[in-house]
Amino acid sequence: MTVVAFPTRTPRYGGPVVTEAVTFDDEHDTSVEDVAARLVAGDETALEEVYDRWSALVHTYAHRALGDAHDAEDATQQVFVAAWHSRHTLTPSPSALPAWLIGIARHKISDVRAARARDARRAEAAITVDGVGITSEQSAEHDVAEQLVIRQVVQDLPDPRKTILFLAFWEGQSHAEISESTGLPLGTVKSHVRRGLIHIQQQLEGVRRESR
Amino acid sequence: MSHAELDDLAGLALDRDDVSPDVQRHVDGCLQCTEAVDAFAAARALAGGGPLVAPPQHVRAQVMTHVRRGTPDARSAAIPLPVALESHPRARRGISPWLAGIAAALALLAGLGLGRLTGEPAPTPEAVDPGTVVAAADLTALDSDAARGVASAVETADAVTLRVSAEELGDGDGVHEVWLINVDGKRMVAIGLLASGDEGQFEVPLGLIDKGYRIVDISVEPDDGDPTHSGVSLARGELA
Ligand SMILES: [Zn+2]
Numbered sequence: 001m002t003v004v005a006f007p008t009r010t011p012r013y014g015g016p017v018v019t020e021a022v023t024f025d026d027e028h029d030t031s032v033e034d035v036a037a038r039l040v041a042g043d044e045t046a047l048e049e050v051y052d053r054w055s056a057l058v059h060t061y062a063h064r065a066l067g068d069a070h071d072a073e074d075a076t077q078q079v080f081v082a083a084w085h086s087r088h089t090l091t092p093s094p095s096a097l098p099a100w101l102i103g104i105a106r107h108k109i110s111d112v113r114a115a116r117a118r119d120a121r122r123a124e125a126a127i128t129v130d131g132v133g134i135t136s137e138q139s140a141e142h143d144v145a146e147q148l149v150i151r152q153v154v155q156d157l158p159d160p161r162k163t164i165l166f167l168a169f170w171e172g173q174s175h176a177e178i179s180e181s182t183g184l185p186l187g188t189v190k191s192h193v194r195r196g197l198i199h200i201q202q203q204l205e206g207v208r209r210e211s212r
Numbered sequence: 213m214s215h216a217e218l219d220d221l222a223g224l225a226l227d228r229d230d231v232s233p234d235v236q237r238h239v240d241g242c243l244q245c246t247e248a249v250d251a252f253a254a255a256r257a258l259a260g261g262g263p264l265v266a267p268p269q270h271v272r273a274q275v276m277t278h279v280r281r282g283t284p285d286a287r288s289a290a291i292p293l294p295v296a297l298e299s300h301p302r303a304r305r306g307i308s309p310w311l312a313g314i315a316a317a318l319a320l321l322a323g324l325g326l327g328r329l330t331g332e333p334a335p336t337p338e339a340v341d342p343g344t345v346v347a348a349a350d351l352t353a354l355d356s357d358a359a360r361g362v363a364s365a366v367e368t369a370d371a372v373t374l375r376v377s378a379e380e381l382g383d384g385d386g387v388h389e390v391w392l393i394n395v396d397g398k399r400m401v402a403i404g405l406l407a408s409g410d411e412g413q414f415e416v417p418l419g420l421i422d423k424g425y426r427i428v429d430i431s432v433e434p435d436d437g438d439p440t441h442s443g444v445s446l447a448r449g450e451l452a
Contacts, residue, residue: 198218
């Protein structure tokens with residue numbers, strides 16, 4: 001092993017090593033089906049694309065469900081490795097990927113919970129779990145998953161619709177305020193919000209259908 | 213009148229007064245349209261959550277390392293994946309309870325003769341320390357962000373091994389040499405040649421990476437006997 005001087009010819013270093021999440025501009029997004037089909041066919045670059053697009057969704061869901069940053073990272077890693085190994089169970093369709101990934105994440109999360117519960121019993125730390133508690137926890141979690149899916153759907157929209165929806169649904173601005181701040185006519189703003197809501201609802205339906 | 217347009221149904225869920233009285237009257241008397249409005253209102257109520265938080269960068273490298281190591285599908289499909297056993301640095305500080313649960317399950321599987329699932333080199337009959345991935349890097353080209361494979365640092369009790377699995381380094385003349393460059397940008401060490409062209413494992417001194425030698429660099433070296441870096445790097449990534 002020799003320590004040598006740093007070479008002078010280094011075209012570039014210091015930029016991001018991991019590329020930013022891919023953004024897609026097409027609302028009627030055939031790219032989802034394409035990447036799903038490539039994943040099923042065993043294309044590793046498809047897994048990278050799937051990861052870049054949906055790892056934040058999976059990670060945030062796991063973090064919210066498990067309440068622990070490290071467990072969330074582990075679960076995220078496991079979800080994508082498991083996704084790769086069970087890729088033949090994926091049926092390519094526009095909503096299939098997020099639904100399928102959320103489904104895998106749900107399994108991993110309940111594995112973690114089961115292990116925690118086992119561990120708690122082993123340590124004889126008495127915990128009682130009543131059925132009501134579990135039910136409300138699961139339904140809250142279901143809402144969290146759907147909220148995150150919607151967030152993803154809106155993030156994937158092209159502008160100005162994306163910005164308009166964020167202002168309307170996340171910032172709670174009125175259509176008039178949005179018209180003011182974006183300089184777009186009021187009618188245009190309303191139309192974007194309505195179409196955006198229709199899109200959200202349809203995507204949500206798709207995810208619900210796929211995760212049945 | 214016929215059923216209301218989707219646009220109006222969404223409009224009703226957002227602001228009833230934005231929709232004409234005719235449409236409102238129809239919807240009020242139509243179960244199907246009312247259900248659609250309710251569905252839009254429910255979707256609207258779910259909007260506002262987030263934000264989405266990306267996982268740390270090393271998670272991606274770990275996923276791809278596991279995938280490229282290639283666990284055969286048949287074995288892995290039905291059994292829990294042992295990926296969590298070689299996770300990030302936290303694993304060194306003590307294995308969390310649920311990881312311990314997985315470890316126990318794995319030990320059981322091993323006892324049943326299912327063997328190792330990690331796809332790592334076959335174990336010797338003695339106890340084998342599979343090591344912990346303590347850092348990983350996505351390798352990319354220098355003039356673009358094109359993927360060039362992954363590198364990971366695996367720590368066992370007495371050694372650190374750098375595993376390099378590169379791809380698309382090109383067919384140019386020369387051999388591929390792996391370097392670790394210090395993040396201070398002033399020092400670098402040569403750690404070995406990729407004999408096969410793109411795959412290699414190199415034991416590196418304990419503590420080297422901790423001293424800042426975190427940037428994995430793959431150079432192409434002409435056969436000129438000069439031990440210094442040729443200055444031509446094909447791939448780089450920072451261990452994190
Ligand atoms: Zn109707």
